[in-house]
Amino acid sequence: MPKNKKSEGKKKCERCGSRGAVFQRYGLNLCRRCFREMAPKMDFDKHE
Numbered sequence: 001m002p003k004n005k006k007s008e009g010k011k012k013c014e015r016c017g018s019r020g021a022v023f024q025r026y027g028l029n030l031c032r033r034c035f036r037e038m039a040p041k042m043d044f045d046k047h048e
């Protein structure tokens with residue numbers, strides 16, 4: 001069965017292409033792992 005009903009979860013990590021828990025933040029689609037790697041470089045606030 002196609003998963004057309006819940007196409008919201010179609011987001012993909014822009015960095016590694018992972019389709020796990022992808023966050024849309026700061027205009028980026030990053031999975032948890034990539035987000036943690038990118039955060040320090042981009043000076044994100046880790047304590048949000």
Ligand SMILES: [Zn+2]
Nearest residue numbers: 013016031034
């Ligand atoms: Zn990723």
